[in-house]
Amino acid sequence: REVLVSGVAYDGDVVKVTVYGVPDRPGIASELFGALADAKINVDMIIQSGHKDGKNDISFTCGKEADGKLEEILEPVVEQLAAEHFSLADDVAKVSIVGAGMITNPGVAAKMFKCLYDNGFNIDMISTSEIKVSCILQKEGAKDAVRALHDSFGL
Amino acid sequence: REVLVSGVAYDGDVVKVTVYGVPDRPGIASELFGALADAKINVDMIIQSGHKDGKNDISFTCGKEADGKLEEILEPVVEQLAAEHFSLADDVAKVSIVGAGMITNPGVAAKMFKCLYDNGFNIDMISTSEIKVSCILQKEGAKDAVRALHDSFGL
Numbered sequence: 289r290e291v292l293v294s295g296v297a298y299d300g301d302v303v304k305v306t307v308y309g310v311p312d313r314p315g316i317a318s319e320l321f322g323a324l325a326d327a328k329i330n331v332d333m334i335i336q337s338g339h340k341d342g343k344n345d346i347s348f349t350c351g352k353e354a355d356g357k358l359e360e361i362l363e364p365v366v367e368q369l370a371a372e373h374f375s376l377a378d379d380v381a382k383v384s385i386v387g388a389g390m391i392t393n394p395g396v397a398a399k400m401f402k403c404l405y406d407n408g409f410n411i412d413m414i415s416t417s418e419i420k421v422s423c424i425l426q427k428e429g430a431k432d433a434v435r436a437l438h439d440s441f442g443l
Numbered sequence: 444r445e446v447l448v449s450g451v452a453y454d455g456d457v458v459k460v461t462v463y464g465v466p467d468r469p470g471i472a473s474e475l476f477g478a479l480a481d482a483k484i485n486v487d488m489i490i491q492s493g494h495k496d497g498k499n500d501i502s503f504t505c506g507k508e509a510d511g512k513l514e515e516i517l518e519p520v521v522e523q524l525a526a527e528h529f530s531l532a533d534d535v536a537k538v539s540i541v542g543a544g545m546i547t548n549p550g551v552a553a554k555m556f557k558c559l560y561d562n563g564f565n566i567d568m569i570s571t572s573e574i575k576v577s578c579i580l581q582k583e584g585a586k587d588a589v590r591a592l593h594d595s596f597g598l
């Protein structure tokens with residue numbers, strides 16, 4: 289039994305947004321999340337990975353209650369930031385493994401990814417903390433991923 | 444005083460790696476982190492944001508003790524994954540704000556990003572959890588970011 293992982297969590301209340309091709313200069317993240325804060329949008333995950341050719345993509349997730357408001361908030365901001373475009377998807381779910389002190393153990397995240405691969409899941413987004421590894425998957429069938437992870441970690 | 448944020452953390456023992464242009468299909472993350480796990484590389488943050496045109500970039504951070512080994516581990520894997528290339532940088536630091544239940548409060552992350560902007564910092568990577576917002580910055584001057592964040596959150 290992997291004592292490192294104590295549970296698997298599922299969150300189906302997820303809208304995933306990616307703003308593509310923002311200029312990689314100070315102030316961009318401030319403007320984007322300032323506009324979301326002004327509109328009282330509760331953000332869950334914020335994910336920005338390495339930049340390329342002076343541009344970057346910034347993703348975030350929020351609850352479905354924001355779904356109707358996001359387009360009208362993002363359109364002016366994305367234009368102001370001179371970003372390329374943004375995408376919005378609510379057919380996704382967040383599946384996480386949770387446990388104390390696990391992320392520094394390199395095998396734990398790899399085991400989660402292997403389990404998702406063996407069960408045919410494509411990973412849309414990844415974010416980790418000291419106690420959690422979260423993956424955004426297509427919502428269809430994501431509950432099966434939870435069961436597969438339970439089995440894989442002996443829970 | 445922002446009771447939401449209780450501290451600011453600095454970690455200078457950071458190597459940032461981004462693998463660019465991996466095919467966005469099941470099994471890629473499993474192979475990459477499987478290879479790192481086999482080589483006993485302790486990974487800190489794993490960050491993958493939205494994909495584009497069937498490709499994606501995956502970033503991760505680890506401690507400097509891995510620096511000498513990473514190239515020889517990543518070269519064969521990156522080739523096997525048919526990724527475009529990978530970048531490695533150790534002139535970076537992680538600066539985080541920490542506090543209970545803060546990430547759902549949209550203003551907290553925005554306030555951090557605004558503070559970094561006002562002090563001229565460019566944000567390389569972003570990762571969040573329920574209790575933490577972490578930014579990867581250029582190491583030079585990053586300790587000044589810690590002081591600025593202390594002031595901004597009244598700590």
Ligand SMILES: C[C@@H](O)[C@H](N)C(=O)O
Pocket residue numbers: 310311312313314315316317318336344346564565566567
């Ligand atoms: C891309 C975005 O994060 C930018 N680098 C900033 O500092 O705001």
Ligand SMILES: C[C@@H](O)[C@H](N)C(=O)O
Pocket residue numbers: 409410411412465466467468469470471472473491499501
């Ligand atoms: C890009 C990578 O995460 C891929 N989608 C996978 O599932 O492994």
